[in-house]
Amino acid sequence: MAETIRVLVPEDEVDKRVRELGKQISEAYAGKQVHLICVLKGGVFFMCELAKRIEVPVTMDFMSVSSYGDATASSGVIRIAKDLDQTLEGKDVLVVEDIIDSGRTLSYLLEILEKRNPNSMKLCTLLDKPDRRVRDVKVDYVGFSIPDEFVVGYGLDYAQKYRNLPFIGVVEGIE
Numbered sequence: 001m002a003e004t005i006r007v008l009v010p011e012d013e014v015d016k017r018v019r020e021l022g023k024q025i026s027e028a029y030a031g032k033q034v035h036l037i038c039v040l041k042g043g044v045f046f047m048c049e050l051a052k053r054i055e056v057p058v059t060m061d062f063m064s065v066s067s068y069g070d071a072t073a074s075s076g077v078i079r080i081a082k083d084l085d086q087t088l089e090g091k092d093v094l095v096v097e098d099i100i101d102s103g104r105t106l107s108y109l110l111e112i113l114e115k116r117n118p119n120s121m122k123l124c125t126l127l128d129k130p131d132r133r134v135r136d137v138k139v140d141y142v143g144f145s146i147p148d149e150f151v152v153g154y155g156l157d158y159a160q161k162y163r164n165l166p167f168i169g170v171v172e173g174i175e
């Protein structure tokens with residue numbers, strides 16, 4: 001069967017939810033500056049859109065980690081391909097992710113980042129797939145909780161494809 005994409009969350013619903021999260025974050029960080037950390041590559045579209053909707057001063061840094069390769073299940077081995085450029089010392093950090101699935105990536109990452117002495121550290125994910133969790137992760141802001149299906153779009157890939165779709169879709173016709 002050929003690969004096809006079924007829409008799970010349409011573009012206008014994603015956009016609306018990102019605006020809501022931006023508002024919620026702006027209120028929570030009122031009077032402060034928030035340091036956004038993008039977990040590349042998947043988090044890049046969400047972080048850019050979210051940053052535009054945050055009304056307090058924002059700084060940004062990028063970290064690249066990967067565990068899925070071309071598969072639809074995590075390898076369990078998290079590889080840091082690029083570390084942050086800036087220190088987290090004393091900053092109010094908000095880690096921005098596209099999805100929390102098994103929780104392995106975030107639990108590993110948060111453990112590393114907490115040792116860098118931020119003033120505070122919170123986590124914002126566009127998607128949460130709680131049915132697949134094998135590691136406990138405390139999430140502060142969630143866009144959508146989704147069922148156990150392999151999703152693409154808005155930064156999420158299948159074998160590096162489909163990241164540029166403006167909606168969240170489910171890939172059908174793969175093992």
Ligand SMILES: O=P(O)(O)OC[C@H]1O[C@H](OP(=O)(O)OP(=O)(O)O)[C@H](O)[C@@H]1O
Nearest residue numbers: 040041042066067068101102103104105
């Ligand atoms: O909760 P987990 O099971 O760890 O899965 C979530 C992580 O997996 C994906 O990244 P991936 O490793 O595929 O790299 P990418 O962001 O470059 O696509 C996704 O972007 C998250 O970072």
Ligand code: HPA
Nearest residue numbers: 101149150151152156157
């Ligand atoms: O459902 C998913 N889609 C794309 N990448 C992912 N990484 C973890 N889960 C997923």
Ligand SMILES: [Mg+2]
Nearest residue numbers: 039040041042
């Ligand atoms: Mg990722």
